[in-house]
Amino acid sequence: MTAVRPGEIEGLLRRGPDPRILLVLVYGPDIGLVADRSARLVKGMTADPDDPFALVKLDGDALASDPGRLVDEAGTIGLFGGSRTIWVRSGSRNYAPAVDALLKADPAGARIVVEAGDLQKSSPLRAVCERSSRALAIPCYPDDARTLTELIENTLREYGLGIDRDARDLLAQSLGADRRASLSEIEKLALYARGRDKVELDDVEAIVSDVGASVLNALIDAAFAGRMAEAEREVRRFRQEGLDPSAMLGAALRHALALLNARLDDPSASASSLVANWRGLHFKRKGLVETQLSRWSPGALRHAAAALQEAVLACRRSDAGLAQAHASAALLRIAGEAARRRG
Known part of the structure; x- marks a missing residue:
């Protein structure tokens, strides 16, 4: 996983991540900033907002109970074809196994945004993402001057x-x-x-x-x-x-x-x-x-x-x-x- 430098974050949000990136992890102590950047990423990555299958929202706690669901959703083709965007919002449970299975499966035609909280370096979710070259991290810390x-x-x-x-x-x-x-x-x-x-x-x-x-x-x-x-x-x-x-x-x-x-x-x-x-x-x-x-x-x-x-x-x-x-x-x-x- 590559962490985006602070000075490069706004440019990435405007143009979107490299097509070779499968998953973007957005995390940090500033929850408002995490939510704002996740929403901007999702908006830019969703090809057709009118296609109900083009954007899927998943809860992290649900993925913890069913780790295979994320791979299944990523492999599903949209109603009008094209790529799908999956927006995962963290809960209180560990769903790192679902993300690990996704990165190993490497499905085509899907882009995933994971909106997380303040993750320690030792957290399972960060560890799973850091092992993959197809994951990108956007850390979110309180605004300075x-x-x-x-x-x-x-x-x-x-x-x-x-x-x-x-x-x-x-x-x-x-x-x-x-x-x-x-x-x-x-x-x-x-x-x-x-x-x-x-x-x-x-x-x-x-x-x-x-x-x-x-x-x-x-x-x-x-x-x-x-x-x-x-x-x-x-x-x-x-x-x-x-x-x-x-x-x-x-x-x-x-x-x-x-x-x-x-x-x-x-x-x-x-x-x-x-x-x-x-x-x-x-x-x-x-x-x-x-x-x-x-x-x-x-x-x-x-x-x-x-x-x-x-x-x-x-x-x-x-x-x-x-x-x-x-x-x-x-x-x-x-x-x-x-x-x-x-x-």
């Missing part, structure tokens, strides 16, 4: 819209770590700006910078500025609003990396000059961000980013209540560390 920028620009382009740089930067800061939620916000913004050529900063502030975004910014700024009492208050408010803990951690991680990049771009610059050149930063946040830049060193920011990444993984392995606890604890640890750096 670069992929969020691409997502914003590409999605708005589909609606015939451009976007100002300041508006794009603010929008990226407002989005969470889940691709499905991010797409929903971008599409909402596109509908708001319909009939115009470009999305501007006022549009983003009106539509995306809602209660969730304002709570999130207040929490992140309080934490990185070392304002412990404010951070504790905003954590409680975040939980009362019922907001997504992965959004909290994703936004905090992007902010830590933005602080780090600002510091590394011009190590000798003062915090005030770095803030003055920070595009897309809302004027109400500038004072707090200046405090943060004066308090955090590049090494400390790298450590904070690593801790946030660990918290993201812990959240994705936990139920909703425990995920909230992991996210809250991570932000309060950052607030405590920033408070110790007061000077």
Whole structure:
């Protein structure tokens, strides 16, 4: 199995995989991104959407009970001829034997997309796919600043819209770590700006910078500025609003990396000059961000980013209540560390 490099994924989704590839495994911790990429692959690979036999959807748990069914479905000819697309969605049971039998049988005239979750390297499904030269893997990890920028620009382009740089930067800061939620916000913004050529900063502030975004910014700024009492208050408010803990951690991680990049771009610059050149930063946040830049060193920011990444993984392995606890604890640890750096 060949894993697609991050920079090559969008190109592959547009043109489709090599015809010699029988099966594409889409997996990773970002379930929204897994679902989005699987759906795009299936759409591009299905020859005739009007043929009810051209696309078959199978449940992984059903395949675990009947491993031979996947081979049978792949070998069935469509009603109007041509190739078939089979879309497998994972359940809770191990259906790796069904995939193993398919790859060994190598049926002609079928393309398979397997939509999986966050698979460890030792998982049976990954192991089976990695042994085959006819399997391809698309890993899906939470969006970083670069992929969020691409997502914003590409999605708005589909609606015939451009976007100002300041508006794009603010929008990226407002989005969470889940691709499905991010797409929903971008599409909402596109509908708001319909009939115009470009999305501007006022549009983003009106539509995306809602209660969730304002709570999130207040929490992140309080934490990185070392304002412990404010951070504790905003954590409680975040939980009362019922907001997504992965959004909290994703936004905090992007902010830590933005602080780090600002510091590394011009190590000798003062915090005030770095803030003055920070595009897309809302004027109400500038004072707090200046405090943060004066308090955090590049090494400390790298450590904070690593801790946030660990918290993201812990959240994705936990139920909703425990995920909230992991996210809250991570932000309060950052607030405590920033408070110790007061000077």
